[in-house]
Amino acid sequence: MMTQGLYIAAGLLLFFLGLWSFIMHAPVLRKLIALNVMGSGVFLIFVTFAYRGQEAAPDPVPHALVLTGIVVAVSATALALALWRRLEDQDGD
Protein backbone atom coordinates (compact mmCIF):
# COMPACT_ATOMS: atom_id res chain seq x y z
CA MET A 1 0.00 0.00 0.00
CA MET A 2 2.82 2.32 1.04
CA THR A 3 4.78 1.36 -2.10
CA GLN A 4 1.76 1.96 -4.29
CA GLY A 5 1.30 5.40 -2.76
CA LEU A 6 4.91 6.22 -3.63
CA TYR A 7 4.47 5.01 -7.19
CA ILE A 8 1.30 7.06 -7.62
CA ALA A 9 2.97 10.15 -6.15
CA ALA A 10 5.90 9.65 -8.55
CA GLY A 11 3.51 9.23 -11.49
CA LEU A 12 1.62 12.40 -10.58
CA LEU A 13 4.89 14.28 -10.11
CA LEU A 14 6.06 13.24 -13.59
CA PHE A 15 2.68 14.18 -15.07
CA PHE A 16 2.62 17.66 -13.53
CA LEU A 17 6.31 18.32 -14.23
CA GLY A 18 5.56 17.50 -17.84
CA LEU A 19 2.43 19.66 -17.87
CA TRP A 20 4.38 22.56 -16.34
CA SER A 21 7.11 22.29 -18.93
CA PHE A 22 4.54 21.91 -21.71
CA ILE A 23 2.85 25.17 -20.77
CA MET A 24 5.86 27.22 -19.71
CA HIS A 25 8.37 26.59 -22.52
CA ALA A 26 7.87 27.86 -26.04
CA PRO A 27 10.23 25.61 -28.12
CA VAL A 28 8.36 22.77 -29.85
CA LEU A 29 11.01 20.19 -28.97
CA ARG A 30 10.70 20.96 -25.25
CA LYS A 31 6.92 20.67 -25.52
CA LEU A 32 7.30 17.27 -27.18
CA ILE A 33 9.63 16.00 -24.48
CA ALA A 34 7.24 17.38 -21.87
CA LEU A 35 4.34 15.49 -23.46
CA ASN A 36 6.36 12.27 -23.29
CA VAL A 37 7.18 12.86 -19.62
CA MET A 38 3.45 13.37 -18.95
CA GLY A 39 2.74 10.10 -20.77
CA SER A 40 5.30 8.25 -18.64
CA GLY A 41 3.54 9.50 -15.52
CA VAL A 42 0.22 8.14 -16.77
CA PHE A 43 1.78 4.78 -17.66
CA LEU A 44 3.36 4.54 -14.20
CA ILE A 45 -0.01 5.12 -12.50
CA PHE A 46 -1.68 2.56 -14.77
CA VAL A 47 0.90 -0.09 -13.96
CA THR A 48 0.54 0.68 -10.24
CA PHE A 49 -3.19 0.02 -10.45
CA ALA A 50 -2.51 -3.39 -12.02
CA TYR A 51 -1.00 -4.59 -8.71
CA ARG A 52 -3.47 -6.74 -6.79
CA GLY A 53 -1.48 -7.91 -3.79
CA GLN A 54 1.21 -10.53 -3.28
CA GLU A 55 -1.00 -13.55 -3.97
CA ALA A 56 -3.00 -12.51 -7.03
CA ALA A 57 -1.55 -12.11 -10.50
CA PRO A 58 -1.43 -8.50 -11.70
CA ASP A 59 -4.39 -7.21 -13.71
CA PRO A 60 -3.53 -7.84 -17.38
CA VAL A 61 -5.88 -5.15 -18.75
CA PRO A 62 -3.86 -2.05 -17.68
CA HIS A 63 -0.70 -3.86 -18.81
CA ALA A 64 -2.14 -4.34 -22.28
CA LEU A 65 -3.28 -0.71 -22.39
CA VAL A 66 0.16 0.57 -21.35
CA LEU A 67 1.89 -1.73 -23.84
CA THR A 68 -0.14 -0.38 -26.75
CA GLY A 69 0.02 3.13 -25.29
CA ILE A 70 3.82 3.16 -25.37
CA VAL A 71 3.91 2.20 -29.04
CA VAL A 72 1.26 4.81 -29.91
CA ALA A 73 3.18 7.47 -27.93
CA VAL A 74 6.38 6.64 -29.82
CA SER A 75 4.69 6.82 -33.21
CA ALA A 76 2.85 10.02 -32.31
CA THR A 77 6.16 11.56 -31.22
CA ALA A 78 7.72 10.51 -34.52
CA LEU A 79 4.86 12.12 -36.45
CA ALA A 80 5.19 15.31 -34.42
CA LEU A 81 8.95 15.39 -35.04
CA ALA A 82 8.44 14.93 -38.79
CA LEU A 83 5.89 17.77 -38.86
CA TRP A 84 8.18 19.95 -36.74
CA ARG A 85 11.15 19.35 -39.05
CA ARG A 86 8.99 20.23 -42.06
CA LEU A 87 7.94 23.42 -40.28
CA GLU A 88 11.59 24.33 -39.63
CA ASP A 89 12.43 23.70 -43.29
CA GLN A 90 9.61 26.03 -44.35
CA ASP A 91 10.83 28.74 -41.97
CA GLY A 92 14.34 28.42 -43.36
CA ASP A 93 13.22 29.40 -46.88
Add this chain to the structure above:
Amino acid sequence: MTPTLGRILFASLFAILGGLLFWAFTVALLEGPPERLAVIAADAIPLSGVSNPVTSVLLNFRAYDTLLEMAVLLAALLGIWAAGPASPGFERAGIVFASLTDWLVPLLILAAGYLLWVGGHAPGGAFQAGALLAAAGVVLRLSGQADAGLPRGVWLRALAVAGLAAFVLVGLGLLVIGQGFLTYPLAHAKWLILSIETAATLAIGATLAAAYVGGRVGDEGSA
Protein backbone atom coordinates in the same frame (compact mmCIF):
# COMPACT_ATOMS: atom_id res chain seq x y z
CA MET B 1 5.34 41.00 -12.88
CA THR B 2 2.59 39.29 -14.89
CA PRO B 3 4.67 36.23 -15.96
CA THR B 4 5.67 35.67 -12.34
CA LEU B 5 2.04 35.90 -11.31
CA GLY B 6 1.15 33.39 -14.01
CA ARG B 7 3.82 31.00 -12.76
CA ILE B 8 2.59 31.22 -9.20
CA LEU B 9 -1.00 30.74 -10.36
CA PHE B 10 -0.13 27.68 -12.45
CA ALA B 11 2.08 26.21 -9.72
CA SER B 12 -0.64 26.50 -7.11
CA LEU B 13 -3.25 25.14 -9.53
CA PHE B 14 -1.05 22.12 -10.29
CA ALA B 15 -0.34 21.56 -6.59
CA ILE B 16 -4.07 21.57 -5.80
CA LEU B 17 -4.90 19.30 -8.75
CA GLY B 18 -2.05 16.93 -7.89
CA GLY B 19 -3.12 16.71 -4.25
CA LEU B 20 -6.71 16.06 -5.30
CA LEU B 21 -5.70 13.31 -7.73
CA PHE B 22 -3.38 11.71 -5.16
CA TRP B 23 -6.21 11.68 -2.64
CA ALA B 24 -8.61 10.16 -5.17
CA PHE B 25 -6.14 7.44 -6.21
CA THR B 26 -5.20 6.47 -2.66
CA VAL B 27 -8.86 6.28 -1.65
CA ALA B 28 -9.46 4.03 -4.66
CA LEU B 29 -6.54 1.83 -3.57
CA LEU B 30 -7.65 1.74 0.08
CA GLU B 31 -10.94 0.23 -1.02
CA GLY B 32 -8.89 -2.94 -1.28
CA PRO B 33 -8.54 -5.21 -4.29
CA PRO B 34 -11.95 -4.72 -5.91
CA GLU B 35 -13.76 -6.88 -8.42
CA ARG B 36 -12.08 -5.48 -11.46
CA LEU B 37 -11.66 -6.66 -15.02
CA ALA B 38 -8.71 -8.75 -13.79
CA VAL B 39 -11.08 -11.36 -12.33
CA ILE B 40 -13.14 -11.64 -15.51
CA ALA B 41 -9.97 -11.78 -17.62
CA ALA B 42 -8.33 -14.41 -15.40
CA ASP B 43 -11.41 -16.64 -15.62
CA ALA B 44 -11.53 -16.40 -19.42
CA ILE B 45 -7.83 -17.05 -20.13
CA PRO B 46 -8.36 -20.82 -20.75
CA LEU B 47 -10.86 -19.87 -23.47
CA SER B 48 -8.50 -17.45 -25.24
CA GLY B 49 -6.13 -19.93 -26.93
CA VAL B 50 -3.00 -18.50 -25.24
CA SER B 51 -1.94 -18.74 -21.62
CA ASN B 52 -0.21 -15.37 -21.26
CA PRO B 53 -2.83 -13.02 -19.70
CA VAL B 54 -1.51 -9.88 -21.41
CA THR B 55 -1.48 -11.53 -24.84
CA SER B 56 -4.98 -12.91 -24.37
CA VAL B 57 -6.23 -9.43 -23.46
CA LEU B 58 -4.40 -7.79 -26.38
CA LEU B 59 -5.23 -10.28 -29.12
CA ASN B 60 -8.49 -11.77 -27.94
CA PHE B 61 -10.59 -9.97 -25.32
CA ARG B 62 -9.70 -6.48 -26.53
CA ALA B 63 -8.65 -7.35 -30.08
CA TYR B 64 -10.61 -4.35 -31.38
CA ASP B 65 -8.32 -2.03 -29.41
CA THR B 66 -5.22 -3.63 -30.88
CA LEU B 67 -6.70 -3.54 -34.39
CA LEU B 68 -7.37 0.19 -34.09
CA GLU B 69 -3.92 0.63 -32.60
CA MET B 70 -2.39 -0.83 -35.73
CA ALA B 71 -4.51 1.67 -37.67
CA VAL B 72 -3.08 4.50 -35.52
CA LEU B 73 0.46 3.31 -36.28
CA LEU B 74 -0.32 3.21 -39.99
CA ALA B 75 -1.88 6.67 -39.89
CA ALA B 76 1.18 8.09 -38.10
CA LEU B 77 3.49 6.54 -40.70
CA LEU B 78 1.38 7.92 -43.56
CA GLY B 79 1.59 11.34 -41.91
CA ILE B 80 5.37 11.07 -41.65
CA TRP B 81 5.65 10.05 -45.30
CA ALA B 82 3.36 12.89 -46.30
CA ALA B 83 5.60 15.41 -44.49
CA GLY B 84 8.34 14.96 -47.07
CA PRO B 85 11.44 12.95 -47.95
CA ALA B 86 13.88 11.68 -45.33
CA SER B 87 17.05 13.54 -44.58
CA PRO B 88 20.15 11.73 -45.83
CA GLY B 89 21.60 8.97 -43.68
CA PHE B 90 24.61 9.52 -41.51
CA GLU B 91 28.09 8.86 -42.71
CA ARG B 92 29.34 5.32 -43.09
CA ALA B 93 30.13 3.64 -39.73
CA GLY B 94 33.73 3.12 -38.66
CA ILE B 95 35.13 -0.40 -38.49
CA VAL B 96 34.23 -1.00 -34.84
CA PHE B 97 30.64 0.15 -35.20
CA ALA B 98 30.25 -1.72 -38.50
CA SER B 99 31.33 -5.03 -36.98
CA LEU B 100 29.12 -4.38 -33.94
CA THR B 101 26.22 -3.88 -36.36
CA ASP B 102 27.03 -7.16 -38.10
CA TRP B 103 26.62 -8.95 -34.76
CA LEU B 104 23.83 -6.91 -33.25
CA VAL B 105 21.28 -6.90 -36.07
CA PRO B 106 21.02 -10.70 -36.50
CA LEU B 107 20.85 -11.11 -32.71
CA LEU B 108 18.05 -8.54 -32.48
CA ILE B 109 16.09 -10.32 -35.22
CA LEU B 110 16.62 -13.67 -33.47
CA ALA B 111 15.48 -12.20 -30.13
CA ALA B 112 12.43 -10.69 -31.84
CA GLY B 113 11.45 -14.11 -33.20
CA TYR B 114 11.88 -15.65 -29.75
CA LEU B 115 9.80 -12.93 -28.04
CA LEU B 116 7.06 -13.35 -30.64
CA TRP B 117 6.83 -17.09 -30.00
CA VAL B 118 7.16 -16.91 -26.21
CA GLY B 119 4.37 -14.29 -26.04
CA GLY B 120 1.80 -17.10 -26.11
CA HIS B 121 2.65 -18.37 -22.64
CA ALA B 122 5.09 -15.93 -20.97
CA PRO B 123 5.87 -12.20 -21.09
CA GLY B 124 6.54 -11.25 -24.69
CA GLY B 125 4.47 -10.75 -27.80
CA ALA B 126 4.03 -8.71 -30.93
CA PHE B 127 4.81 -5.29 -29.47
CA GLN B 128 8.02 -6.29 -27.73
CA ALA B 129 9.18 -8.25 -30.78
CA GLY B 130 8.25 -5.36 -33.08
CA ALA B 131 10.19 -2.93 -30.88
CA LEU B 132 13.30 -5.16 -31.18
CA LEU B 133 12.95 -5.29 -34.97
CA ALA B 134 12.63 -1.50 -35.00
CA ALA B 135 15.77 -1.28 -32.84
CA ALA B 136 17.60 -3.34 -35.48
CA GLY B 137 16.40 -0.82 -38.07
CA VAL B 138 17.61 2.11 -35.94
CA VAL B 139 21.06 0.51 -35.53
CA LEU B 140 21.28 -0.01 -39.30
CA ARG B 141 20.26 3.59 -39.98
CA LEU B 142 22.80 4.90 -37.46
CA SER B 143 25.52 2.85 -39.14
CA GLY B 144 24.90 4.70 -42.38
CA GLN B 145 22.24 2.70 -44.24
CA ALA B 146 19.85 5.38 -45.49
CA ASP B 147 16.89 2.97 -45.71
CA ALA B 148 17.42 1.39 -42.24
CA GLY B 149 17.41 -2.07 -43.81
CA LEU B 150 13.80 -1.67 -44.94
CA PRO B 151 12.67 -2.83 -48.37
CA ARG B 152 11.71 -0.19 -50.90
CA GLY B 153 8.53 0.79 -52.67
CA VAL B 154 5.61 -1.59 -52.71
CA TRP B 155 7.24 -4.09 -50.33
CA LEU B 156 7.63 -1.49 -47.61
CA ARG B 157 3.99 -0.48 -48.06
CA ALA B 158 2.95 -4.13 -47.83
CA LEU B 159 4.94 -4.49 -44.58
CA ALA B 160 3.41 -1.33 -43.13
CA VAL B 161 -0.18 -2.50 -43.69
CA ALA B 162 0.54 -6.17 -42.82
CA GLY B 163 -0.65 -5.93 -39.21
CA LEU B 164 -3.90 -4.16 -39.98
CA ALA B 165 -4.53 -6.39 -43.01
CA ALA B 166 -4.01 -9.60 -41.02
CA PHE B 167 -6.39 -8.38 -38.31
CA VAL B 168 -9.11 -7.38 -40.79
CA LEU B 169 -8.73 -10.50 -42.95
CA VAL B 170 -8.93 -12.83 -39.93
CA GLY B 171 -11.94 -10.89 -38.63
CA LEU B 172 -13.74 -11.01 -41.97
CA GLY B 173 -12.84 -14.68 -42.46
CA LEU B 174 -14.37 -15.48 -39.08
CA LEU B 175 -17.49 -13.55 -40.09
CA VAL B 176 -17.73 -15.65 -43.27
CA ILE B 177 -17.62 -18.95 -41.36
CA GLY B 178 -20.33 -17.70 -39.01
CA GLN B 179 -18.34 -16.51 -35.97
CA GLY B 180 -18.33 -12.96 -34.65
CA PHE B 181 -15.76 -10.44 -35.86
CA LEU B 182 -12.48 -11.51 -34.17
CA THR B 183 -14.30 -14.15 -32.07
CA TYR B 184 -11.84 -17.01 -32.51
CA PRO B 185 -13.09 -20.62 -32.33
CA LEU B 186 -11.15 -22.20 -29.45
CA ALA B 187 -9.65 -25.00 -31.57
CA HIS B 188 -7.91 -22.55 -33.92
CA ALA B 189 -7.48 -19.57 -31.58
CA LYS B 190 -3.78 -20.15 -30.92
CA TRP B 191 -2.78 -20.26 -34.58
CA LEU B 192 -5.04 -17.37 -35.57
CA ILE B 193 -3.55 -15.25 -32.77
CA LEU B 194 -0.02 -16.31 -33.70
CA SER B 195 -0.48 -15.43 -37.36
CA ILE B 196 -1.96 -12.02 -36.49
CA GLU B 197 0.92 -11.46 -34.08
CA THR B 198 3.50 -12.40 -36.71
CA ALA B 199 2.06 -9.90 -39.17
CA ALA B 200 1.72 -7.28 -36.42
CA THR B 201 5.36 -7.78 -35.37
CA LEU B 202 6.59 -7.19 -38.92
CA ALA B 203 4.29 -4.18 -39.29
CA ILE B 204 5.29 -2.61 -35.95
CA GLY B 205 8.99 -3.15 -36.63
CA ALA B 206 8.75 -1.71 -40.14
CA THR B 207 6.55 1.21 -39.06
CA LEU B 208 8.76 2.27 -36.15
CA ALA B 209 11.97 1.91 -38.19
CA ALA B 210 10.41 3.90 -41.05
CA ALA B 211 9.24 6.49 -38.53
CA TYR B 212 12.81 6.77 -37.25
CA VAL B 213 14.02 7.35 -40.80
CA GLY B 214 11.52 10.21 -40.73
CA GLY B 215 10.29 10.43 -44.30
CA ARG B 216 10.01 8.70 -47.63
CA VAL B 217 13.12 6.78 -48.65
CA GLY B 218 14.19 6.14 -52.22
CA ASP B 219 12.55 9.25 -53.65
CA GLU B 220 14.42 11.82 -55.65
CA GLY B 221 14.56 14.00 -52.53
CA SER B 222 16.64 11.63 -50.42
CA ALA B 223 20.35 11.36 -50.92
